[in-house]
Amino acid sequence: MSKVLVTGGCGFIGSHIVEHLLNTNQEVVVLDDLSTGSRSNLPTHENLNIIIGSVLDKEAVNEAVQGVDLILHMASYVGMKLVYKEPAQSYNVSKIGTENILKASGDTPILLFSTSAVYGLAATTDISEDNKISLERAQSYDGDVKSYSSGKWELEQLGHQAIAAGRKVMIIRPFNVIGERQSAAYGMVVPNFMKNCNTGIPLTIYDDGEQTRSFSCVKTFTKTIFKLLESDDAWVSPNNIINIGSHHIISINKLAHYIKTKMQASSPIEYIPYDTIFPNKKDVRHRIPDTKLLTKLVGEVNWPTVEEIIDGLLVHERATAQAR
């Protein structure tokens, strides 16, 4: 049995990762300050120790890293509404939090969660890891202030320094992961649309709604992460910076109509310019990953379509409502 630290483990993705670790008989330590995560996302389990604390707190970090064999570092301030309101905190949690974790944990192998947002506003449908990123480019996504994306760029730089010093580091760049337990509170589009359909309030679409995204199922995403962790090649440079995401593309208009129809909702659809909600910021027109590297490392990933994910979420929602 190995002991794994998951920072941000009470969050949406973290809770699926922790679930997988417990199911495969690992001992798990979670460090989470519950800023966006929730204790109720995780079970009570004899192999699970949850430390409520921040990656910005060196004492809490020192306690969390004791005796661990692997670190999955995903503590982060996530969600456009939150990040827009608190850019400095978002930047610092990634930059200083990652510094603290790396310093306290010697040469323990570590998986760092970056983001597709480091590619900035790149309006391409095929973003590969070869695409050069820069602080400037990351910051363009943040509306030219240091915030979420710039903080993740710093996280990647810290990762590169650790790799240069001989440490086992993998950096992943997820592209729009969705599924059970994703919060609607911080601006994530799918849980927001579903919540609004449940209550009949309007679905708000930014600009013309023809921007496209690919959405990745959190369960498939989690399985993919564990395949990568087991791949020796994925830990070796230049393979160790990896896009993860599906290729099934959908426009936000189609997404809204699909959810509305499936939920037989009366919610109207309203359009507003992106910059009335997020002044000085631009929306990304298309964000679809090139995943040739991922395929090379773990084989073809069988991503469900966004429609299949939403159908599954609705089945889950109904079953949960019936059980209450």
Ligand SMILES: NC(=O)c1ccc[n+]([C@@H]2O[C@H](COP(=O)([O-])OP(=O)(O)OC[C@H]3O[C@@H](n4cnc5c(N)ncnc54)[C@H](O)[C@@H]3O)[C@@H](O)[C@H]2O)c1
């Ligand atoms: N969900 C996506 O589509 C997506 C896309 C790209 C990258 N990511 C990355 O994946 C990771 C998980 O994201 P998520 O969608 O599950 O978001 P989430 O908000 O559900 O999870 C983040 C977790 O980090 C915790 N946290 C925040 N600040 C902290 C701090 N200072 N100390 C300790 N814990 C702290 C939160 O309480 C939360 O539990 C993040 O690193 C995020 O940047 C997610």
